[in-house]
Amino acid sequence: MPDRRQLLASALAGVASGLARPAFAQLAAPASAPFPKGFLWGAATAAYQVEGNNVNSDVWALEHMAPSSFSERSGDAANSFALWPEDLDLVKRLGLNTYRFSLEWARIEPARGQFSVAMLDHYKAMIAGCRARGLHPVVTFNHFTTPIWFAANGGWSSPEAPGLFARYCRRAAEHLAEHIAYATTLNEPNLVGMLEVALPGGRGAKLMAADKAMAAAAARAYGVPLFLSGNPVYVPDRFAVQANMIAGHKAGREAIKAVRADLPVGVSLAMNDDQAAGADTDMRDSMRAQLYDPWLEAASSDDFIGVQNYYRAVWSKTDKLPAPKDAVLNEGGSEIYPASLSGAVRYAYSKCARPVFVTEHGTDVADDTKRAWLIPAALAHLRRVMDEGIPVFGYIHWSLCDNYEWFQGYKPKYGLCSVDRTTFARTPKPSAAVFGAIAGRNAI
Numbered sequence: 001m002p003d004r005r006q007l008l009a010s011a012l013a014g015v016a017s018g019l020a021r022p023a024f025a026q027l028a029a030p031a032s033a034p035f036p037k038g039f040l041w042g043a044a045t046a047a048y049q050v051e052g053n054n055v056n057s058d059v060w061a062l063e064h065m066a067p068s069s070f071s072e073r074s075g076d077a078a079n080s081f082a083l084w085p086e087d088l089d090l091v092k093r094l095g096l097n098t099y100r101f102s103l104e105w106a107r108i109e110p111a112r113g114q115f116s117v118a119m120l121d122h123y124k125a126m127i128a129g130c131r132a133r134g135l136h137p138v139v140t141f142n143h144f145t146t147p148i149w150f151a152a153n154g155g156w157s158s159p160e161a162p163g164l165f166a167r168y169c170r171r172a173a174e175h176l177a178e179h180i181a182y183a184t185t186l187n188e189p190n191l192v193g194m195l196e197v198a199l200p201g202g203r204g205a206k207l208m209a210a211d212k213a214m215a216a217a218a219a220r221a222y223g224v225p226l227f228l229s230g231n232p233v234y235v236p237d238r239f240a241v242q243a244n245m246i247a248g249h250k251a252g253r254e255a256i257k258a259v260r261a262d263l264p265v266g267v268s269l270a271m272n273d274d275q276a277a278g279a280d281t282d283m284r285d286s287m288r289a290q291l292y293d294p295w296l297e298a299a300s301s302d303d304f305i306g307v308q309n310y311y312r313a314v315w316s317k318t319d320k321l322p323a324p325k326d327a328v329l330n331e332g333g334s335e336i337y338p339a340s341l342s343g344a345v346r347y348a349y350s351k352c353a354r355p356v357f358v359t360e361h362g363t364d365v366a367d368d369t370k371r372a373w374l375i376p377a378a379l380a381h382l383r384r385v386m387d388e389g390i391p392v393f394g395y396i397h398w399s400l401c402d403n404y405e406w407f408q409g410y411k412p413k414y415g416l417c418s419v420d421r422t423t424f425a426r427t428p429k430p431s432a433a434v435f436g437a438i439a440g441r442n443a444i
């Protein structure tokens, strides 16, 4: 499972263009008003990316296929399945008040219809551990990976998918909902099958072909007509998958609400800050209409809208423009643009007038000074958006620690903390102190 968003961003990265942007050094975060009392300041992880040894998950199977698009295997990851108390201590020590993590569906329902009380107890202990430390637990019911049996059943392309997801949500909520602070159903479902849209002109063809070959190998291995993972690049019928995922989100939300009506439930969407390079906004508008609008519509009766932003995308009449010549770049060669978060939030709210929760924002940089610069700069823009009247109630940084970045393996560094891959020792980076101080002051 590639990180589709990074693929989309890097496709044109690093090429010179005339877009103006200020130099990195000049971009100190301007002063701004404090954030509202009770604002949520958090860090995020996802189960598959940090727990390790999720042997019943679709990506584990794909990592072991031949051919496989995964550059390395997840293995022990950050060993958070065992070390979650240390993770929670870390969040607390950084000065944050919120931890976003996900449930691994394949641990909870390793075989169709067979639920594991022991695994549910594991997540229950994590939720209680958050509460014991004064942290708000924000729980993602499904962050990309699905059980192998679900993928072998055609994944989200199966008409059974929404019902299967809702049953899992119901069972998990019955065990866990009582002490969850906020729940999201799916993570970035709006990008599934969208590679050909977001990378126009056939530029995603190679990736698509590799993913298709890997999925075909998995289908052969499991003796099924289609093995569709939870976050595929190649999707046979993206419209059917989108419809099923939207139905799944709604049914999942209802299932959670049936257990605890007052638990706020939403969905997290991947959103660029899409801009039009000139007066012609058609291409920009068409991207927004395809990539976000069906989901912003689907989320319009949710309790909040989860926005996840990493990039801006500047569209000409026909295509995405490359990064400006003087852009600050991440490791993938894409522009780091601090105002992109506020732009994405503004668009989300314009189409879905629900309270906004920034459930992810971050960047892949080996040079942590770039992250330390990005966080206050982006938050200053976010604070300004709130002055415009957009109700944002929390900001969660991706990620608490360096982790398994899907098909790119362990190379990308999104963490506020590094992880020694042999001892699993976590070490906060300087950007964590910058972020923690903002959280502590509740102001930039």
Ligand code: BGC
Binding pocket: 003, 005, 006, 046, 049, 187, 188, 270, 308, 360, 398, 405, 414
């Ligand atoms: C995903 C994470 C991923 C992060 C950085 C988000 O799209 O939710 O799983 O690691 O971005 O690429």
